[in-house]
Amino acid sequence: MTYKNIIKNKNIILGVTGSIAAYKSIFLASLLVKEGANVQVIMSQSSKEFVGESSFSGMTHNSVITGYYGEKTNLNIDHIELAKKADIIVIAPATANTIAKLALGISDSPIIGSVLATSAPILIAPAMDGEMYKSKQVTENITKLLDDKTFFTGPAKGRLASGINEKGRMSEPEEILDKIKYIFSKKNDYKNVKSIVTAGGTREAIDPVRFITNKSSGKMGIAIAEALRDRGSNVTMIHSNLYKNHKIEGIDYVKIQTAEEMKTEIFNKIEDSDLIIMAAAVADFRVKTINRNKLKKDQITNLYLEKNPDILKSINKSNIVKVGFAAESENLLENAKEKFISKNCNIMVGNDITEENSGFGSDQNKAIIIEKNNVEKLPLMEKTTLAHIILDKAKNYLS
Ligand code: CTP
Numbered sequence: 001m002t003y004k005n006i007i008k009n010k011n012i013i014l015g016v017t018g019s020i021a022a023y024k025s026i027f028l029a030s031l032l033v034k035e036g037a038n039v040q041v042i043m044s045q046s047s048k049e050f051v052g053e054s055s056f057s058g059m060t061h062n063s064v065i066t067g068y069y070g071e072k073t074n075l076n077i078d079h080i081e082l083a084k085k086a087d088i089i090v091i092a093p094a095t096a097n098t099i100a101k102l103a104l105g106i107s108d109s110p111i112i113g114s115v116l117a118t119s120a121p122i123l124i125a126p127a128m129d130g131e132m133y134k135s136k137q138v139t140e141n142i143t144k145l146l147d148d149k150t151f152f153t154g155p156a157k158g159r160l161a162s163g164i165n166e167k168g169r170m171s172e173p174e175e176i177l178d179k180i181k182y183i184f185s186k187k188n189d190y191k192n193v194k195s196i197v198t199a200g201g202t203r204e205a206i207d208p209v210r211f212i213t214n215k216s217s218g219k220m221g222i223a224i225a226e227a228l229r230d231r232g233s234n235v236t237m238i239h240s241n242l243y244k245n246h247k248i249e250g251i252d253y254v255k256i257q258t259a260e261e262m263k264t265e266i267f268n269k270i271e272d273s274d275l276i277i278m279a280a281a282v283a284d285f286r287v288k289t290i291n292r293n294k295l296k297k298d299q300i301t302n303l304y305l306e307k308n309p310d311i312l313k314s315i316n317k318s319n320i321v322k323v324g325f326a327a328e329s330e331n332l333l334e335n336a337k338e339k340f341i342s343k344n345c346n347i348m349v350g351n352d353i354t355e356e357n358s359g360f361g362s363d364q365n366k367a368i369i370i371e372k373n374n375v376e377k378l379p380l381m382e383k384t385t386l387a388h389i390i391l392d393k394a395k396n397y398l399s
Contacts, residue, residue, distance in 0.1 A: 005035055012089075013041075015091040015111035016044065016092070017046065018044055018047045018095055019050065024093070024170060025056075025092050026051060026056065028176055028177065040060070042064070043064055067109075079110035079111075079113045079114040080117050084117070088180060089118055090122075090176065091123070093126070096132050103142075103145050123151045125154055130168040133155060154170060155168050155170060156169045178246075182248075185231065190232045193228075193234070193275055193398060194233070195276070197224050197276075197279060198221060198237070198238050198239065198266070198278050199224075199279050201213045201214040202256070207290065210295075212285065214283060216280065216281035217242070217361045219362070220386075220387070221279035222244075223384045225248065226251070229249075233275075236252045236254060237251050237253050238262055238265045258286065259311065260286075263314070270320065274320060275320065276320060278311065285305040287304065288305065313344070321394055322345045322347075324339060324340070324348050324349070326339045326348055330354075333370075336368060336370055347371055363383055369393060
C-alpha cells in the first residue's frame with residue numbers, strides 16, 4: 001500500500017488572530033487544502049480588520065466561524081464539535097494577546113475555546129513587534145504553554161510592520177505547513193530507522209571562482225528526506241547547494257561541496273545508519289590541481305581531471321539498505337540494471353533525463369525501480385509521490 005500524504009484528510013482548525021500577518025494565512029489555508037486537508041478557519045474579531053472572511057471560506061470551501069453564536073454545526077456548539085474532531089489546531093498568526101489568553105485559558109473567543117476543548121496538538125505561529133516578543137510577559141507565557149502537545153514555529157527575524165528589522169515576523173506558510181507535517185510524523189513505519197539521504201550536485205573547484213558541477217537541483221533528495229521524516233525516520237541529509245535554502249524541521253543537514261567531502265561525511269555516519277539513499281549527482285571527476293588564485297582566462301588552456309571515488313560502490317557494510325539513482329539519456333533499463341549490480345544496491349531508481357517534464361530541476365519524475373527480481377516502470381509523477389513509493393519498497397529490506 002502506498003503511503004498517503006501525511007496531511008491528507010486531516011481535520012485542521014486554523015485560528016487567525018488580529019495581526020497584519022493574517023494575509024499570509026490565506027496562503028497557508030490554500031497549501032493545506034492542496035495537500036488534501038479539511039480546513040476549518042476560526043477568525044478572531046480583530047483579524048477581520050486585516051483580512052476578509054470570504055477569502056478563507058472561498059479557499060477552504062467551509063464557512064468561517066467568527067464568534068460563539070454562529071450556529072453552523074448540528075450541535076450549535078461549533079467550537080466544541082470541531083475541537084473534538086480536530087487532528088491539529090494551528091493558530092497563525094498568534095498575537096501577544098492571544099498567547100496571553102492561551103496561557104491563562106481565557107476562552108473569550110472560539111479559538112481559545114477550541115484549544116481548551118481539544119486533545120489534538122496545538123501549533124502556534126506568533127507574529128508581533130520585536131520588543132513585544134522579547135518582553136518578560138510574552139516570554140513567560142510561551143514558556144508556560146510549551147509542552148509535548150503545544151508547539152511553536154517562529155517568529156522569524158525580518159522587516160516588521162513597524163519598519164524595524166527584528167524577530168517578530170510570522171513564519172512563512174511553507175514553514176508552518178512543514179511544522180504541521182513534523183508534528184504528524186511521530187509514529188510511523190520508519191520509526192527507529194536511521195537514514196542518510198544525499199542530494200544535489202557536488203562542486204569540484206577549478207579556482208576560487210570556478211567549479212565543475214552538474215544540473216542536479218536536489219529536489220528528489222529533498223522529497224525523500226522529507227518523506228522519511230514524515231514516516232518517523234531519523235534523517236541526515238548530506239547535500240551540496242540545493243535549489244532552496246529553507247530547512248525542513250526534523251532533518252539534520254550537513255553541507256558539503258565536493259565528492260570527497262560527501263564521502264567523508266557519509267563514512268562518519270554510516271556505521272550508525274540503517275539506510276542510505278544516494279540521490280546526489282556526484283561529480284565523477286575533479287580538477288587535479290586547484291588553483292589558489294583566480295586564473296586569468298588566458299592561463300587556462302587545459303584542465304587535468306582525476307576520478308572521484310564511487311561513493312555508493314565503496315559502501316560495503318553488511319546491514320545497510322542501499323538505494324541508488326541512475327540518470328540516463330539512453331538504454332535506461334540496461335544501464336540502470338548494470339549500476340544496480342556493480343554498486344551492489346537493494347534498489348536502483350532509473351530515470352531517462354531526456355523525458356519531457358522529468359528529472360533534473362523538475363518537480364516530477366518518470367522512473368523505473370529495479371530490484372533483484374523485479375522491475376517496475378512507473379508513470380510520470382510528483383517527486384514527493386515517487387519518494388513514498390521508493391520508501392514503500394525500501395522498507396522491505398530493513399531488518
Ligand atoms: N554515485 C556515487 N559516486 C560517484 C558517482 C555516482 O556514489 N562518484 C552514485 C550516485 O549518487 C547515484 C549512483 O551512484 O546514486 C549512480 O550515479 P550516476 O551518476 O548515474 O552513475 P555513475 O556511476 O557516475 O556512472 P556514469 O556517470 O558513467 O553513468
